[in-house]
Amino acid sequence: MSRWLSILIALTLGIALGLGYGWMINPVQYTDITPEALRIDYRTDYVLMVAEAYQAEQDPALAARRLAVFGSEPPAAIAGEAEDFAHQAAYSSDDLVLIQELTVALQTWQPIPGTSMP
């Protein structure tokens, strides 16, 4: 009985060591990630860039295409999420206004069926 107990303990210890090594010491390295995995502040800054460009271009379709790098989520939802974070993180009022304007524009924008997103 004690022999099996020893083996079980060794197995458990091995698994624990493997988990610790694989998750903490040498986890899987990602080098080619997609923008969906960006941290929220980087996502928000990307949306701010799009909003800054939108301010001059006034082209919601182009803004939506730029936001499409975040996946299939609706562009207005992406902008809205960024707007929420920008409020929480106390972005400057100018930046907040830009993101708000983009969000509103995307909420009212109707994509033309058949147009492709990147």
Place this chain on the structure above:
Amino acid sequence: MKTNRFLWVWLLLTLVLGFGLGLAYTWVISPVEYVDAEPLVLRDDFKDHYRAAIAAAYASTGDLERARARLTLLGDPNPSQVLTAQAQRMLATGESSEVVQQVAMLAAALQGEVGTNLPTEIPTSSPEPIRQSISTSTSTPETSLPTSEIEPTNTPVPLSTATARPTRTSTPTLGAPYQLVGQDTVCDSELAEGLLQIVVINVTRNQIPGAEIVITWSGGEEHIFTGLKPELGNGYADFLMAPDVTYSVRMADGGTPASGITPSTCTASDGNNYLGGQLITFQQP
């Protein structure tokens, strides 16, 4: 004694087995998920999207400091070079000229910060300043002049152009027509044969980067941009002409075109003839 040794072997094997199971779980079944990644680890094509967005924002706000800070996130060793290369890739893939122009403009703005010793103005329509800038560039490997031969099919091979370091004041005003203010023959045996050089300047004679130029000839058309060779000037672009082909050059934004352009015939000091070039200068009034 023998039993104990056998037990230790079993324990060791079990430990290794457990370690392997743990690794398999963490690396394959449930690897670490990156949900708070930085732009540095984005896939290359998404980095291009990111840079394009930075350039678009810069084109709107003119905030170079913010653009530079954002580019830092991507970890590019030389952002202006990366942007220039991206602009050329985008041109090759048929990206819209507006987007390419934005990327090229940002590259040019960053070049301006580096503080090269390139001329930012050209004094007259004389070809001399251009040739001077070219001869300077030959001392730098990265800025060497194109020496590729003209293809036998008579298809003009466009040389890559790029944007350079614009200041906010030298940004072209959209819709303003350009005037043809200079069209000169260039005979310089050190230049590529049939080299068509184009310089675009504004009213204060500052060179304008990112300006789109349309070159047409019988059966063909090519669009190039100024500033893709910032070492030769922010408003500089060039193109290799084929012999016996007549070209017309105009700014995409409109204005006076230069027509009837062909490679000139020049005579070298040893008496041999060679194909000379042309220097076209457009100015935004």
